[in-house]
Amino acid sequence: MSDREAGISPPRRAYSLLPGEWRLSRGLAGDQGPWRGAILGLWVAGGTAAGTGMLGAPTGFGAPVDLVSAVSAHTAAFAFLSLLIAWALTFVPRLSGPFATIGGLLYTGALSFFLLFFSDMGVAVSFLLACSYTFAAAIIGWLLAAAFARGTGKRRRVASICALALLGGAGASAADPSNLRPDWLRHASMDDADSAAGADGGSTGTAGVAFRPLAAGDPSLPGSYAYDAFTYGSGTGRRPDFGKEAGLISAPADASAYLKDWPLLRKWYWGFGPKELPLNGRVWMPRGNGPFPLVLIVHGNHAMEDYSDGGYAYLGEQLASRGCVAVSVDENFLNYSVWSGIPGQDMKLRAWVLLRHIGQLRDFNEDPVSPLFGKLDLQKISLVGHSRGGQAVAMAADRDAWFADDASLPPATDYRIVSVAAIAPTDTVVDGKQARLSGISYLTLQGASDADINDFFGDRQYARTTFATGGTGGAGLAFKASLYIEGANHGQFNESWGRRDSSLPAGLFLRKPALRGGRSSGGSPRAT
Known part of the structure; x- marks a missing residue:
């Protein structure tokens, strides 16, 4: 009698819900025990890499949103690609092993490589660092799982912990090679050499010549003036300081004659286009x-979503305390964004916007209801610029080279620029021309540890600055000076740019300058 005749149903065949599901189960069979720890280590490493990269490419919605978005996208990609690679490896004859771990290793390595490569780290360096980082994450995860899993023997646990300690020590030494130096050499510094050289009460130059200390007062000390701080702006936009909280309302500037490309994403972010740039x-x-x-x-070029104008508050406060009206100009909308690029002709636009600010301030100075009424001496204007802003201020002072026929700018007879100061400036050719200053005092500063502007471009503008009899400040009063600062980097002249001269993740591999003094833990330019 057959089963059917006896009323016994035959076993039902199991069908996969997904094509190749049995292959995927086979592919995951090798990822047991410590290999699961390796997968977890790779997921953590990939999430850290994704989050770090996202912090270097902000969206403007805030770091928490950026981090959650990056880690969420990474988790989805990690799971999908790890399983996909594990499934694909089952088609290789006579191959077995931790296929999902291999998939996670390949994904995390590729993610780390491309994040470093697109941070201008180069192919070879990016590959070496990505491989080291990825394998270290997998090994650490494997060792942690091996050391603390249930049923792990004492010898295996001790061996795993020792291996972790050795790996941690190697990582610390790689992150800071100074850890390999003996204490007596590590703590030796230029301060010791300076102290020894100046033990006689003076300071000694490299040629053995003693220099007397300057008799002038310390310019970093606050002056005697009390001051008020406020903003002026368009009255609208995504930044409250220049929107509903602005103390004065300025007129927009039509830059459409100079600005042709303005992506929709940039317009969506800022809420305005080329015809209505805010002052x-x-x-x-x-x-x-x-x-x-x-x-x-x-300011100069920086991630547009990480606003730069507030980083010069220390200068504004210091100048105001010494009897000057200081204005930090917002040109963040001309800066670079990972998501919408950078406007064409941004160098010319930076100078043009600065000149429009002079016109707006002239109007405030003539308006009886303005707090700036009668407060500005427009015959004594100084321009200070940092990075691309350092070139923009020189271009603004030599306006006729680019804007001779622009009727939207204030007449040159309405104001006088008496001095220009450029901090680590660029010096690119714009429309086949470069700024030439005549009868205007010029100061340029450059940090010896600048990892962004590697050459002292300010010295070029210094060479193109000339004086005739009876300069701007009176006969013989205009001057030029150049200062190269040991240990100073690029970004810390702006207190909001952070201590690294490159965005993440590349900035992690730059040496941070040693700071002395300063008004905050973040450091300020006077601390370099």
Whole structure:
């Protein structure tokens, strides 16, 4: 009698819900025990890499949102690609092993490589660092699982912990090679050499010549003026400081004659286009009748979503305490974004926007209801620029080279620029021309540890600065000076740019300058 005749149903055949599901189960069979720890280590390493890369490419919605988005996307990609690679490896005859771990290793390595490569680390360096980072993560995860899994023998646990300690020591030495130096050499510094050289009460140059200390007062000390701080701006936009919280409302500037490319993503982010660029500024104004000299400070290129104008508050406060009206100009909308690029002709636009600010400040100075009424001495204007801003201020001072026929700018007879200061400036050719200053005092600063602007481009502008009899400040009063600063980097002249001269992840591999003094734990330019 057959089973059917006896009423016994035959066993039902198991069908896969997904094509090749039995292959996937086979592919995961080797990922047991410590290999699961390796997978977890790779997931953590990939999430750390993704989060770090996202911090270097901010969206403007804030670091928490960026980090959650990056880790979520990484988790989905890690799971999908690890399983896909594990499934694909089952088609290789007579091959067995921890296929999902191999998939996670390949994914995390590729992710780390491309993050480093697109941070301008180069192919060879990116490959070496990505391989080291990925294998270290897998090994650490494997060792942790082996050391603390249930049923692990004492010898295996001790061996795993010792291996972890050795790996940690090697990683610390790689992160900071100074750890390999003996204490007596590690703690020796230029301060010791300076102290020894100046033990006689003076300081000694490299040629053995003693220099007398300057009799001038310390310019980093605050002056005697109390001051007020406020902003002016468009009254609208995504930044409250220049929107509803602005103390003064400025007129927009139509830059459509110079600015042709303005992606939709950039317009969506800022809320305006080339025909309505805002004139936003942070003001520090001494209390008193005035008029006071005017100093405009303009930042350089940085991630546009990480606003730069507030990073010069230390300069604005210092200048105001010494009797100058200081303005930090907002040109963040001309900066680079990972998501929308950088506007074409941004160098020319930086100078043009700065000149439009001079026109707006002139209008405020003539408006009886403005707090700036009668407070500005427009015949004593100084321009201070950092990085690309350092080139922009020189271009603004030589306006006729680029804007001779621009009727939207204030007449040159309405104001006088008496000095220009450029901090680690660029010096690119714009429309076949470079700025030439005549009768204007010029100061340029450059850090010896600048990892962004590697050459002292300010010295080129220094060479193109000339004087005739009866300079801007009166006969013989205009001058030029150049200062090369030991240990100073690029970004810390702006307190909001951080201590690294490159965005993450490349910035992790730059040596941070040793700081002395400063008003905050983050350090300030006067601390370099």
